[in-house]
Amino acid sequence: MIEAPKKTIDKLQRVLNAAARIVSNTRKHDRGLRQFRRRELHWLDVNDRVRFRVCVQVYKCLHNMAPGYLSTLCQPVSSVPSRRHLRLDGRGQLDFHCVNLSMARTGDGRLSTPILSWNSLHDDLKNINLSLQTFKRHLKTFFFSSY
DSSP: OOOOOHHHHHHHHHHHHHHHHHHHTOOTTOTTHHHHHHHTSOOOOHHHHHHHHHHHHHHHHHTTOSOHHHHTTOEEGGGOGGGTTSGGGGGTOEESTTSOTTTSBOTTSOBOOHHHHHHTSOGGGGOTTOOHHHHHHHHHHHHHHTO
8 A cells, every 4th residue: 555654644644633623623632533524524534545646646547637657657457468368357457567666665665556556446446437526436435434
């Protein structure tokens, strides 16, 4: 998955929590802030927000709505002749062949590429016929239901 430094994520999450407290008129240590953010405001946590944006960008790459230099990095397995025989072919999975893996590693050795985020989605979300708005709506529902 997408991994950012924990220190950065924590700072951003604190800002998001402060904004939710202002909207909900609650104090810092009141319980139920996360449920309020999710149920009433429909806000994703910071990690899920990042994953959401990355998946939307991959969708745009696959549908020729993104710059060409990004679109060339998102290659479906079905478009790679040597990998068409794989079970992943019909599932909308992306191939790693264009990604420089040494550049995609974080400091602790984990991969953090958009391809990993995309490949972790349900097959329903990778449907080529979904419009961008429908994809976003289903993707947000997917992130909310994964808790």
